[in-house]
Amino acid sequence: MAATSMAAALAASLPVPSATAAAPAPTYEAIPASMAKVIDIEADIPLASVQLDALVVTKIIKHAREAPSSTAHGLLLGLDLDGILEVSNSFPLPQHVGDEDDKSSKSSARHQASMLRSLKEVQADDSVIGFYQATTLGAFFNQALVDTQAIHQDKLRHGGIVIVHDLSQTARGNASFHAYRLTAAFLDAYKKTNFSTTSLMSHRLTFSSILEEVPLKIRTNPLLSAFLGQLAEPSKDSPSSATIGGSPTSGLGPSFSVLDLGTGGVTRNLEQIVEAVDNYRTEEGNLSYMSRQIARERAKAENYVAKRKEENAGRVAQGLAPLPEEDVSRLFKIPAEPSRLESLLLLGQIDAYGKSLAGSASMGLVKMYAANSGSDV
Known part of the structure; x- marks a missing residue:
């Protein structure tokens, strides 16, 4: 998908302030001191880390494996609490191959609006906090990612984040997830649409200073941890479990991918x-x-x-x-x-x-x- 198509679709789906008549100013009660550090109304608390739910990890891996190309992408949903961006859900975005940019962007915008409306009806998280991008061999630098992230950092709280998933690392048995966001120097040059030699020197921009990495951790709930622990344990009662050398094997079965x-x-x-x-x-x-x-x-x-x-x-x-x-x-x-x-x-x-x-x-x-x-x- 072209960079303009994906960026235009996200710009159309994100909330835009409506130009309505000025309403009387509402009155608010003061936030208790005990909750002032948790509820970050003015976004004064800087973003410290990203917390990725295990459900989101499995969704991203599944989407990246089933996608027809290695450029699978989707939106991240969650909440920003006390400087931690908690990603609790995600959904994939459709891929349009061979379509016109205008038609594909409108179709993507309708799909995103429909998904967010459906999530809101079932009382699920419907706040967009970023997007994810699948890549191969770690090469995720492209114009589409930069344009999309620039839109997010302009419209979303704390600028949003992009989570990059490396398919080649996952194929080797290492689930690779990294969170990034654009640096302030690059964003300033991007808004001015000025990437001349003088601008690069004044902003001290190189390819390594386009994005900054945000610490990321994966959270698993006790039920999922118990399920994975049960799969890893050997079972003697299961008739389908094979034995190697008289010892029972786990329910996951042997894997010889490390010998490749x-x-x-x-x-x-x-x-x-x-x-x-x-x-x-x-x-x-x-x-x-x-x-x-x-x-x-x-x-x-x-x-x-x-x-x-x-x-x-x-x-x-x-x-x-x-x-x-x-x-x-x-x-x-x-x-x-x-x-x-x-x-x-x-x-x-x-x-x-x-x-x-x-x-x-x-x-x-x-x-x-x-x-x-x-x-x-």
Whole structure:
């Protein structure tokens, strides 16, 4: 889905202040001192961490596995209490492949409004506090994520958060969830729509300073913990439980995924790195071409100004009136400096692919050494 489509759909579904007639100011009772630290009316308590419910974890994993592509995304629902963003529920957003941006954004907006209305009718949490995004090999830097998060930080309390779920890590048995939000410096440059070289230097922006990570913890209720504990315990009475060496196994069954050397994943990771580097070189080539165009137009304008000054100096020496100064911007169309945001995002993708490759390659190297030593026995 295009960046404008997803951002427009979220902007249409989020609450917008209605322009109605001014009503008489209501009166409120003072909040008791014992509740003042818990109920953060003015959002004075800074966001310290994100608490993800286990139900939301299973929903995100299920949606990411069943989605036709690796870009599954959805909304997060919950509440902000005492600086902790509690995510209690979520629901997926539809994916429109091949549709027009206008139609897909309207369809997504209708779906979101219908889901939020249904949740409110059943007395469930219907407050949007962010969104989640599935990714592969840790490369989640893209224009759609930045645009969507910028809308959330502009309209939601405490700016909302984005939770990134890495499918490649989950396939290896490690459920990867991280919470992020845009930094204040990047958000300031984004609102000004200025990602020129001067703006990047003044805001001290690099690909690593676009997002800041928020501490995240997963909460499980006692019932779920008891269920998982029961599954992990060996059962002698169950007729379906197989025995290995005379000892009963657990209800989960054996898993041999850790024995996979993971060579296929390394190959795919290298292909992604090569593709990202090619995209970055293409983008840098376009920026270089635009910079040369700007330099040529500026040189023409400077030569014209210098020639006019020299001509006016000669006229003054002859006792003639100098020629009027003309607006150089009208005579020479000097294009604006191109945005370097895409270059930053591509550098972030290359960095993420590199870190994923380092982790998978080191793990695969240890497994291959172990397999080689075991084959000699």
